[in-house]
Amino acid sequence: MSNLFRSRLAKEFDDRTARFHTSMVEDLRIFEEDIDGTEAHDIMLHKQGVIPLEALKLILSALEEIRREWRRGEVEVGAEFEDIHEYIEARVIEKIGMEAGGMIHTGRSRNDQVMVDVRLRVREDLLEVAEGVLSLVEALLGQAERHVETLMMLYTHGQHAQVGTFAHYLTAYADALLRDHQRLLECYDRVNRNPLGAGPVGGTSINIDRERTTELLGFDGIVENSIDATSGRDWAVEAAAVCAILMSSLSRAAADLIEWSTKEFGYVELADEYASSSSIMPQKKNPSTLELIRGKAGEIYGALTELMTMVKGVPSGYYQDLQGTKPPLWRCLDTVKTCLEVMTGIIATLKVKEARMREMTEGSLTAAVDLAESLVENASLSFREAYRLVAALVRETLKKDAKLQDLTPDAIAEASLKVLGKRVEVDAALIREATDPWSSLLRRKSQGSPNPEEVRRMLKERKRRLEECRAELEARRASVKASKRRLRETVEGYLSK
């Protein structure tokens, strides 16, 4: 029953070429989508007077039989078919004969057909990725709520920069992920468009109704231009790009947590179920799941590069090159989903070593910024004057192997006379306040800072945003679900006529 599409040719593919040419393996992922697309197309053709009722009923019952065979795991296909489209059409013809079965592909090409299938599938995948993103955001916000007052060093260039909190750190990634969610849904809205009816590249003379299939398949509208509909892959590249951007954040967070799991930092410890050990070093506890997430960011960038490279030289219209866009896309979506799930578990179960984090903020030279800012406010110095004065004090402190906390008002007065040519008078309380990590944090109240009040406000706001995102996601999911039900009911309606 194979060789549906080779009437023009005198010879078959040899086995090796057939294996080389087929897209059957990657097409298994769009098996049911291909059935749905065909059902919608043929129901539309019937409405348009192209397929008679009796033939439509035969076609739909054959398609439903094939769906059942698939769900029961009875379908065994290989390189004897070019792709899933050939298999399903051949199987329908095998079941009901060429007269009726031969109608299913009227006014359609595999070029618009495959785009329907992939778009139907990718829209579901995007919703799953978006759901995974929101679960991770929830885990981040949950951990953050427990650590609003957990002091933690903030770094730039890997050096002590300012005192922050662990909650503030976690919220930064929640914010990035909420943007990823937005990108995913925006991409979804471009993916969820109907290319069916574009024909091979330039439409069809058959009296089709593109709005009808759009409605039956739950698309939000059509991809109008028939060249664009069959030939464009920008939306697939965009889906991979959104995944790649998302992975760039996951990978950086993984890099932080891997570093913070070292003995040298000792800020966090992964739960045992997310760690591995060593075949030889019995003492080892490795954050290898995070290492894999960081590594998989490379895999996703690879998939994006593969897709972009694959399409960049292909002239307009369908070329077989485009068949190769499916595997990197599937790989991309699957890997991102898994990474999100694992990361969510890691964050939710992470052991946070608060005492060690706090310890690293005590006696740190980061108090220098706070002291300089305090001098601006309380000693009427310009910022650059204060900066110079504090830099001199830092040098002195380092020379004496002391701490900024040990500074006295006298030392400041003396140094200021030397550096600025004027005596700066401050009291001991100012020094104490500026150099104590906790009170310095409380003084830093700028919007978006790690100040606990500010972080509490941000957390509340993010939780509200999370609920909004859930609703936006749910609306799309509900509309997909409703369209599937509509298609099912329509099919059943015809079958019971």
Ligand code: ARG
């Ligand atoms: N198997 C093909 C793909 O995956 C389907 C479209 C083929 N069209 C064609 N004219 N050969 O892209």
